[in-house]
Amino acid sequence: MHPYSGVLEVNLTALRHNWRVLQRRFCGAECGAVVKANAYGLGVVPVVGALAAEGCQNFFVANYAEAIEIKPFVAVNANIYVLQGCPAGMELGFQDAGLIPVLISKTMVERWCQHARPGAARCALKVNTGMNRLGLSASELLQCVANRDLWCDAVPIALMSHLACAEEVGHSMNDVQLQRFDEALRGVRRYFPAITASLANTAALFLDRRWHFDLARPGIGLYGGQSAMPGVEALREVVTLRLPVIQVQTIGVGESIGYGGTFCAQREMRVAVVRGGYADGVMRSLSNKAYGWWRGAIPMVGRVSMDSCAFDITDVALSEQPEEGDMIEVLGPNCSLVAQSSRAGTISYEVLTRLGERLQKHYVE
Ligand SMILES: *Cc1c(COP(=O)(O)O)cnc(C)c1O
Numbered sequence: 109m110h111p112y113s114g115v116l117e118v119n120l121t122a123l124r125h126n127w128r129v130l131q132r133r134f135c136g137a138e139c140g141a142v143v144k145a146n147a148y149g150l151g152v153v154p155v156v157g158a159l160a161a162e163g164c165q166n167f168f169v170a171n172y173a174e175a176i177e178i179k180p181f182v183a184v185n186a187n188i189y190v191l192q193g194c195p196a197g198m199e200l201g202f203q204d205a206g207l208i209p210v211l212i213s214k215t216m217v218e219r220w221c222q223h224a225r226p227g228a229a230r231c232a233l234k235v236n237t238g239m240n241r242l243g244l245s246a247s248e249l250l251q252c253v254a255n256r257d258l259w260c261d262a263v264p265i266a267l268m269s270h271l272a273c274a275e276e277v278g279h280s281m282n283d284v285q286l287q288r289f290d291e292a293l294r295g296v297r298r299y300f301p302a303i304t305a306s307l308a309n310t311a312a313l314f315l316d317r318r319w320h321f322d323l324a325r326p327g328i329g330l331y332g333g334q335s336a337m338p339g340v341e342a343l344r345e346v347v348t349l350r351l352p353v354i355q356v357q358t359i360g361v362g363e364s365i366g367y368g369g370t371f372c373a374q375r376e377m378r379v380a381v382v383r384g385g386y387a388d389g390v391m392r393s394l395s396n397k398a399y400g401w402w403r404g405a406i407p408m409v410g411r412v413s414m415d416s417c418a419f420d421i422t423d424v425a426l427s428e429q430p431e432e433g434d435m436i437e438v439l440g441p442n443c444s445l446v447a448q449s450s451r452a453g454t455i456s457y458e459v460l461t462r463l464g465e466r467l468q469k470h471y472v473e
Pocket residue numbers: 142144191270308309310311325326327328329
């Protein structure tokens with residue numbers, strides 16, 4: 109019997125394949141990897157280990173704690189970029205650890221430069237090109253780079269921006285942001301001609317090469333969660349989630365299933381109840397909408413509970429009915445992450461990052 113809520117299998121071979129596809133097929137120059145939020149919930153240490161072994165040299169995390177966690181597992185000359193920059197008072201800590209903050213405001217740039225120690229203060233600059241989330245405005249950026257006094261010891265090595273609508277091929281925002289980024293880059297290169305340009309997330313790598321620039325920052329595509337775009341079929345599923353059956357019920361016509369009685373049996377049914385509910389990341393919005401897989405697709409019936417949910421197995425051949433201890437796939441080759449996320453009314457990013465602590469993680473090569 110399985111002591112865990114379920115088993116989350118992370119296929120590191122598929123992960124490495126995905127990074128190679130993104131690197132070789134799409135990138136003009138370098139392909140990094142975004143491993144923030146515990147590598148989108150999959151476990152940052154094994155993920156970073158696998159990507160480093162594949163040759164990845166540029167890692168992106170959200171904050172200092174995430175950067176420190178991966179540092180022992182990347183090559184000594186690898187770059188660790190911290191996407192939310194350097195909080196006030198952390199400048200020396202960042203420099204001691206050799207981290208590269210992505211500076212997102214004029215005050216953050218000034219603070220970084222004031223605290224810069226010679227040879228230790230590499231940084232990236234983020235320009236806001238229209239997403240209006242983080243970044244310096246174009247004019248603040250130019251003021252900063254033109255101010256030679258700022259850059260005695262600090263060294264900007266990369267200019268970054270982030271696309272808001274990259275998943276929508278042909279969206280006018282993509283052109284607007286590309287044009288603004290190009291312009292900002294031309295301005296910055298008057299002062300720092302060798303600066304690396306980084307714009308593309310996963311989706312932007314499936315736009316044409318004009319959006320790729322020097323250093324790409326894919327996240328979700330590595331983990332098999334990029335939604336449909338031309339070319340995306342070259343990426344593989346990475347995650348399989350299987351939940352153990354804890355009871356099989358036979359219920360009569362007119363009986364309902366689960367909280368709220370939201371599913372009502374129109375025929376005599378066999379129902380497999382599995383261990384794993386919304387506390388494990390099986391999103392409650394999947395109630396009556398998801399499919400599991402056991403010798404074929406089996407519909408979820410009733411609401412997702414905290415620790416369990418149920419599947420209709422009436423149509424599975426009698427000789428093949430699942431029993432207590434059998435594992436029902438809810439994400440994986442037969443239940444694609446993207447399709448299941450869309451049934452949950454959300455995106456694969458949220459489904460992955462919610463996968464719970466009670467799941468046992470297996471890493472397979
Ligand atoms: C999360 C993030 C990425 C990765 O985006 P994906 O869509 O997962 O490829 C890239 N750049 C920035 C700034 C991010 O925050």
